[in-house]
Amino acid sequence: xxxxxxxxxxxxxxxxxxxxxxxxxxxxxxxxxxxxxxxxxxxxxxxxxxxxxxxxxxxxxxxxxxxxxxxxxxxxxxxxxxxxxxx
Amino acid sequence: xxxxxxxxxxxxxxxxxxxxxxxxxxxxxxxxxxxxxxxxxxxxxxxxxxxxxxxxxxxxxxxxxxxxxxxxxxxxxxxxxxxxxxxxxxxxxxxxxxxxxxxxxxxxxxxxxxx
Numbered sequence: 206x207x208x209x210x211x212x213x214x215x216x217x218x219x220x221x222x223x224x225x226x227x228x229x230x231x232x233x234x235x236x237x238x239x240x241x242x243x244x245x246x247x248x249x250x251x252x253x254x255x256x257x258x259x260x261x262x263x264x265x266x267x268x269x270x271x272x273x274x275x276x277x278x279x280x281x282x283x284x285x286x287x288x289x290x291x292x
Numbered sequence: 293x294x295x296x297x298x299x300x301x302x303x304x305x306x307x308x309x310x311x312x313x314x315x316x317x318x319x320x321x322x323x324x325x326x327x328x329x330x331x332x333x334x335x336x337x338x339x340x341x342x343x344x345x346x347x348x349x350x351x352x353x354x355x356x357x358x359x360x361x362x363x364x365x366x367x368x369x370x371x372x373x374x375x376x377x378x379x380x381x382x383x384x385x386x387x388x389x390x391x392x393x394x395x396x397x398x399x400x401x402x403x404x405x406x407x
Contacts, residue, residue: 207298207302207350210302210305210306211305214305214306214309214343217309217310217313218309218312218313220313220316221309221312221313221315221316222316224316224317224319224320225316225319225332227320228319228320228328232325234325234381234386234387235384236325236377236380236381236384236386237325237328239377239381240319240325240328240329240332240374240377241319241328241332243332243333243336243370243373243374243377244315244316244319244332244333244336247312247315247332247336247337247339247340247366247370248312248316248336248340250340250343250344250362250366251308251309251312251339251340251343251344254305254340254343254344254346254347254359254362255305255309255343255347257347258305258346258347258350263355263358266344266347266355266358266359266362267358269344269358269362270358270361270362270365273362273365273366273369274365276369276370276373277365277369277370277372277373280369280373280374280376280377281373281376283377283380284373284376284377284379284380285376285380286380287377287380287381287383287384288379288380288383288384290384
């Protein structure tokens with residue numbers, strides 16, 4: 206039962222992933238792409254948590270933690286890149 | 293007790309997923325990067341935190357300390373990252389929808405840039 210709900214929620218999250226990916230590929234300015242990337246990583250963290258529930262392996266929660274850590278570094282680096290790009 | 297925790301965990305995960313879905317729709321529908329940031333960061337942070345909280349409540353898999361650490365970290369870093377990104381986007385003169393006259397448009401922004 207719990208596993209079924211988790212898989213269903215993951216299927217729903219795939220829609221969010223697709224919409225975010227569309228914005229990341231099309232988004233007219235670089236800022237759009239970076240915002241979409243930020244959002245996609247948040248979705249990936251949620252994916253990892255749902256996978257931990259669906260498969261019963263708590264190791265996936267560690268994956269979520271690491272993704273959250275990497276997300277911040279990536280966003281900060283992108284922001285710095287964007288700031289220096291047109292100087 | 294565990295029945296209540298299971299139902300609450302499933303409800304929280306569903307709510308979080310819906311929040312993430314709304315955030316993604318906002319990413320598509322809104323007009324400029326700053327508005328999209330508003331949707332993606334706020335709804336995205338809340339949605340992800342709710343999903344992890346739900347996974348923790350479900351109990352049998354989650355180690356509470358990892359989940360709590362992840363939620364804490366998300367709540368601290370996602371707004372920080374969005375602030376950095378919006379500042380950089382403004383300095384890079386990203387066009388803003390609905391703002392025809394930006395009073396700061398002619399300002400020299402070089403002082404704001406990091407060297």
